[in-house]
Amino acid sequence: MVSRVIPVENFDLVIFGGTGDLARRKILPGLFRRYCAGQIPENAQIIGAARSDEGDEGFRKIVGDAIREFGGGRHCEDGTLDNFLERILYVRVDAMGDDGWLELKDRLRSDVVKAFYFSVGPSLFGALAERLRGFGLADDDSRVVVEKPFGHDLETARALNKTLAQHFDEHQIYRIDHYLGKETVQNLMAVRFGNMLFEPLWNAQYVDHIQITVAETVDVGGRGGYYDKSGAMRDMVQNHLMQLLCLIAMEPPARFEPDAVRDEKLKVIRALDPVDYHHIARGQYSADEHQPGYRAHVGDPRSKTESFVALKCHISNWRWAGTPFYLRTGKKLRGRGSEIAVVFKDAPHSIFGDEAGRHSNVLAIRLQPDEGMTLDVTIKEPGPGGMRLLDVPLDMSFAEALGDDADEVPDAYERLIMDVIRGNQTLFMRGDEVEAAWAWTDPIIEGWNRRGEVPKPYDAGSSGPEDALMLMHRDGRKWREIKA
Numbered sequence: 001m002v003s004r005v006i007p008v009e010n011f012d013l014v015i016f017g018g019t020g021d022l023a024r025r026k027i028l029p030g031l032f033r034r035y036c037a038g039q040i041p042e043n044a045q046i047i048g049a050a051r052s053d054e055g056d057e058g059f060r061k062i063v064g065d066a067i068r069e070f071g072g073g074r075h076c077e078d079g080t081l082d083n084f085l086e087r088i089l090y091v092r093v094d095a096m097g098d099d100g101w102l103e104l105k106d107r108l109r110s111d112v113v114k115a116f117y118f119s120v121g122p123s124l125f126g127a128l129a130e131r132l133r134g135f136g137l138a139d140d141d142s143r144v145v146v147e148k149p150f151g152h153d154l155e156t157a158r159a160l161n162k163t164l165a166q167h168f169d170e171h172q173i174y175r176i177d178h179y180l181g182k183e184t185v186q187n188l189m190a191v192r193f194g195n196m197l198f199e200p201l202w203n204a205q206y207v208d209h210i211q212i213t214v215a216e217t218v219d220v221g222g223r224g225g226y227y228d229k230s231g232a233m234r235d236m237v238q239n240h241l242m243q244l245l246c247l248i249a250m251e252p253p254a255r256f257e258p259d260a261v262r263d264e265k266l267k268v269i270r271a272l273d274p275v276d277y278h279h280i281a282r283g284q285y286s287a288d289e290h291q292p293g294y295r296a297h298v299g300d301p302r303s304k305t306e307s308f309v310a311l312k313c314h315i316s317n318w319r320w321a322g323t324p325f326y327l328r329t330g331k332k333l334r335g336r337g338s339e340i341a342v343v344f345k346d347a348p349h350s351i352f353g354d355e356a357g358r359h360s361n362v363l364a365i366r367l368q369p370d371e372g373m374t375l376d377v378t379i380k381e382p383g384p385g386g387m388r389l390l391d392v393p394l395d396m397s398f399a400e401a402l403g404d405d406a407d408e409v410p411d412a413y414e415r416l417i418m419d420v421i422r423g424n425q426t427l428f429m430r431g432d433e434v435e436a437a438w439a440w441t442d443p444i445i446e447g448w449n450r451r452g453e454v455p456k457p458y459d460a461g462s463s464g465p466e467d468a469l470m471l472m473h474r475d476g477r478k479w480r481e482i483k484a
């Protein structure tokens with residue numbers, strides 16, 4: 001059973017870059033699914049904006065094709081797509097020029113929520129913000145949504161924040177990290193702060209360590225040029241993995257409200273110790289007889305950019321002093337999966353003796369695929385073999401729990417766009433959070449560059465380089481398996 005859909009206020013949403021990949025794959029199909037679910041008012045307007053000359057009809061065709069290709073609502077009635085397409089408009093606008101802005105302004109209504117989605121490269125954010133204000137399209141209540149990457153380092157992130165702040169107040173800026181829109185991520189907060197069961201154990205006294213893994217099977221694909229200037233640290237750790245780390249490690253906020261939650265996340269980032277470079281493993285997938293390797297994919301035979309990174313870090317506060325956090329992410333690994341695992345300490349004394357075996361409880365939160373949670377509990381191995389211990393998972397799969405309704409759960413983009421219209425920033429990153437995250441990752445990257453470090457090769461389809469395994473082995477621990 002899914003919770004009741006609460007329709008949002010009437011709105012005009014302008015998608016700059018409405019013809020681009022992200023808009024076609026995620027934003028537009030997501031909006032359609034919310035429309036099918038009855039969450040979008042009948043007379044909302046969705047306006048695509050880009051430089052090509054599509055016209056309303058041309059853009060409606062692009063949107064219709066995108067919805068057919070990338071997934072519409074399963075339970076949509078016949079004719080819903082046609083109705084939805086009537087909500088779609090298009091204006092030709094160049095972010096860097098002055099044409100089209102007045103036409104776009106004419107299409108906006110004064111008495112509805114106005115949101116502007118910057119689904120374009122970050123180099124255009126400043127120009128868009130300036131013209132939105134300059135041509136009087138945006139007011140003090142309008143919202144702007146910006147995509148990752150938010151900066152390349154602390155300096156560029158600060159510059160971007162400064163530029164946006166010249167035109168919009170922080171309460172108007174929605175920095176998207178789609179990981180925060182995932183159902184399980186919010187469930188993580190519900191599990192932590194809605195139950196008495198876990199929170200008393202959620203600290204260094206009871207938690208041995210925490211592992212966060214985001215594993216991909218894909219290579220860099222068509223993004224080679226971008227990726228090679230970025231690497232796994234900037235592309236994944238600085239945003240997605242750090243956000244997950246914050247949610248797992250933060251103190252309970254006083255209320256589930258945007259700044260209360262974001263204040264607590266910021267405290268976690270600021271309490272992170274600098275990472276010792278011995279506690280980092282960096283890798284690059286190599287070629288084999290079947291496929292080219294990373295360097296061929298990015299077209300640079302000497303590239304020193306990592307497609308894999310694993311690291312151990314510590315949070316210096318009362319709750320977590322002494323509990324390591326291990327983060328790992330990479331491309332071309334043996335399986336695709338994102339998981340947070342809270343590994344509890346062993347019982348202090350085994351009354352069953354060593355031969356019964358020793359086991360620790362693990363709470364694993366799966367973000368993808370098959371969102372859900374597993375709690376490994378130690379029980380007696382059934383049968384006549386004496387007192388031997390065995391771990392059994394208490395498994396909660398969202399898909400199974402929801403049955404036929406699983407399809408009705410909004411995906412991350414759907415949820416986040418609806419939050420923009422509602423004016424709820426809880427699941428968006430605040431400017432100071434992003435800067436603090438860069439302030440922590442920058443010295444790691446600078447260290448690699450200063451030492452001229454070359455990432456270690458790893459086989460496509462493996463779990464990453466040997467160094468990553470050693471990072472855990474040295475501490476007498478091991479990574480959870482990346483399932484194929």
Ligand SMILES: NC(=O)c1ccc[n+]([C@@H]2O[C@H](COP(=O)([O-])OP(=O)(O)OC[C@H]3O[C@@H](n4cnc5c(N)ncnc54)[C@H](OP(=O)(O)O)[C@@H]3O)[C@@H](O)[C@H]2O)c1
Binds near residue numbers: 023
């Ligand atoms: N694709 C993804 O899965 C993904 C995931 C996460 C984040 N992002 C981020 O989302 C943003 C968009 O990515 P994308 O993959 O959709 O890029 P894309 O496929 O290259 O699309 C870019 C869009 O921007 C428009 N555009 C380019 N220059 C413009 C200008 N001067 N004025 C107005 N419109 C302009 C393009 O249309 P015209 O050329 O016709 O103007 C096109 O609609 C980027 O910041 C990217 O980093 C993308």
